[in-house]
Amino acid sequence: MNGRVNPLERRLFRQYWDDGLLDVLSGVGALAVGLSWAVDLVALGAAVPAVLAALWVPLRRRLVEPRAGLVEFADQRVERNRRGLVGSALLGLVALAAFAALAFWAAPNPGGPWRAMAPAVPALLLALMAVVASLMLGLPRFVVYAGLFSVAGLGVAVTDGRPEVAILAAGLLVLASGTWRLNRFLRLNIET
Amino acid sequence: MHDIRRPPAPHVDAFLHELVRLRLLAFLSALKRADFVYLLRQTGLSRGNLSVQMTKLAEAGLVEIEKSFVGNRPRTVYALTAKGRDALREYKAEMMSLLEALPD
Numbered sequence: 001m002n003g004r005v006n007p008l009e010r011r012l013f014r015q016y017w018d019d020g021l022l023d024v025l026s027g028v029g030a031l032a033v034g035l036s037w038a039v040d041l042v043a044l045g046a047a048v049p050a051v052l053a054a055l056w057v058p059l060r061r062r063l064v065e066p067r068a069g070l071v072e073f074a075d076q077r078v079e080r081n082r083r084g085l086v087g088s089a090l091l092g093l094v095a096l097a098a099f100a101a102l103a104f105w106a107a108p109n110p111g112g113p114w115r116a117m118a119p120a121v122p123a124l125l126l127a128l129m130a131v132v133a134s135l136m137l138g139l140p141r142f143v144v145y146a147g148l149f150s151v152a153g154l155g156v157a158v159t160d161g162r163p164e165v166a167i168l169a170a171g172l173l174v175l176a177s178g179t180w181r182l183n184r185f186l187r188l189n190i191e192t
Numbered sequence: 193m194h195d196i197r198r199p200p201a202p203h204v205d206a207f208l209h210e211l212v213r214l215r216l217l218a219f220l221s222a223l224k225r226a227d228f229v230y231l232l233r234q235t236g237l238s239r240g241n242l243s244v245q246m247t248k249l250a251e252a253g254l255v256e257i258e259k260s261f262v263g264n265r266p267r268t269v270y271a272l273t274a275k276g277r278d279a280l281r282e283y284k285a286e287m288m289s290l291l292e293a294l295p296d
Contacts, residue, residue: 071225072225073223074223075224
């Protein structure tokens with residue numbers, strides 16, 4: 001009531017994401033990016049966030065709202081989220097530019113350690129996005145997802161594997177976690 | 193003779209000082225708006241009790257109600273009014289002054 005985000009609001013906001021739908025879409029998104037990479041249509045992966053954002057509202061209305069109800073958060077929270085999204089997009093671009101600069105700098109030295117890290121870059125970018133999501137939404141499990149993407153990314157870098165393998169492997173685990181969470185939500189909350 | 197004058201008793205709004213109503217108002221004060229199902233899930237009240245309490249809060253002007261249909265299903269959405277927010281603020285101040293007088 002005094003302009004600060006109060007603890008009840010913080011709890012309700014965190015709870016809003018607990019149904020698992022976000023996790024499922026994150027897993028599906030990672031798999032889509034990995035598959036687009038696997039079939040050499042990397043540019044298609046750029047469309048994935050837009051497609052997922054378009055799916056969010058109808059899926060939430062169909063699956064979650066009849067069970068958990070409709071809630072809208074205060075303008076202050078919406079504004080914070082908007083700023084967070086813009087900030088994370090900028091952070092992603094900066095990280096991408098940094099990785100690209102690193103790859104360019106490492107190009108003359110194909111055997112060097114930075115060059116060897118190149119296959120890990122896409123998975124590390126997804127890990128960064130997961131950390132940002134965790135901070136913005138107050139969801140510790142997204143730090144675990146970030147860990148999965150990081151480990152998978154470093155794994156393909158060490159084994160000289162292909163980048164999409166890391167994304168597909170970690171994405172599959174995120175999808176499995178989300179499916180379990182969403183299934184539990186649907187089972188425990190009957191439609192009213 | 194001792195001075196037997198006592199400080200005036202704090203004016204605590206008895207209508208708000210009811211746990212179920214207070215909880216409902218606290219939820220709504222933290223949100224922009226929420227529908228019946230959401231409040232039902234959050235509070236664990238029965239449908240009947242929730243409906244009665246929300247009607248009372250609306251009649252007191254503390255909450256506004258918006259009824260609509262989603263497909264063929266009715267949806268009732270609630271939001272705290274400015275009067276409700278002021279009443280909560282006043283209630284909190286009165287309760288704080290009362291609680292501060294309690295021994296540690």
